[in-house]
Amino acid sequence: xxxxxxxxxxxxxxxxxxxxxALSREAIEKKITTGINRATVYRVLxxxxxxxxLHKVVADNGKQYFAICTNCEDKVLAGxxxxxxxxxxxxxxxxxxxxxxxxxxxxxxxGLNCMVTGTCSDCTV
Ligand SMILES: [Zn+2]
Ligand SMILES: [Zn+2]
Ligand SMILES: [Zn+2]
Numbered sequence: 273x274x275x276x277x278x279x280x281x282x283x284x285x286x287x288x289x290x291x292x293x294a295l296s297r298e299a300i301e302k303k304i305t306t307g308i309n310r311a312t313v314y315r316v317l318x319x320x321x322x323x324x325x326l327h328k329v330v331a332d333n334g335k336q337y338f339a340i341c342t343n344c345e346d347k348v349l350a351g352x353x354x355x356x357x358x359x360x361x362x363x364x365x366x367x368x369x370x371x372x373x374x375x376x377x378x379x380x381x382x383g384l385n386c387m388v389t390g391t392c393s394d395c396t397v
Contacts, residue, residue: 276308276309276312277312277315277316279306279308280304280308280309280312280313280316281316281320283304283306283308284300284304284313284316284317284320285320285325285340287300287303287304288300288326288338288339288340289340291303292365293339293363293364293365294329294337294338294339294355294363294364294365294366295337295338295339296335296336296337296338297313297314297317297336297338300313300317300338301313317338320338321338324341324344325340325341326338326339326340326341327339327341327344329355329364329366329385329387330385331355331357331364331387332357332387332389337364339355339364339365339366342366352370352371352373352384353366353367353368353369353370353371353386354366354367354369354371354386354387354388355367355385355386355387355388356387356388356389356390356392357387357388357389357390358389358390358391358392358394358395359389359390359391360391360392360395361392361394361395363392365392367388371384371386
């Protein structure tokens with residue numbers, strides 16, 4: 273069990289770092305070729321999010337995606353950078369652009385979702 277966990281963890285990280293984009297759980301499962309089990313992938317993804325290895329991105333279409341954390345030191349505002357959804361190739365990626373946001377007095381923020389849609393640099397060429 274522990275062994276399968278480790279293998280799945282490595283596979284998930286490899287898929288995400290190779291793609292360089294945020295991927296849905298279905299897409300991650302599809303790209304992992306070695307025998308894995310869906311329940312394990314699900315657990316590994318949630319575990320990675322708790323540990324600050326990955327963060328969840330909820331797109332404007334309601335779907336969830338997972339991205340590798342690079343500059344996510346602010347755990348509360350895990351979505352403190354912009355995400356970009358390309359309408360042409362349907363990919364989602366983290367943009368290295370910080371969100372300059374502070375709530376008005378009296379508001380406690382537990383989540384922040386900054387989704388930009390348009391055409392990504394790969395598709396603009
Ligand atoms: Zn993150
Ligand atoms: Zn694109
Ligand atoms: Zn991100």
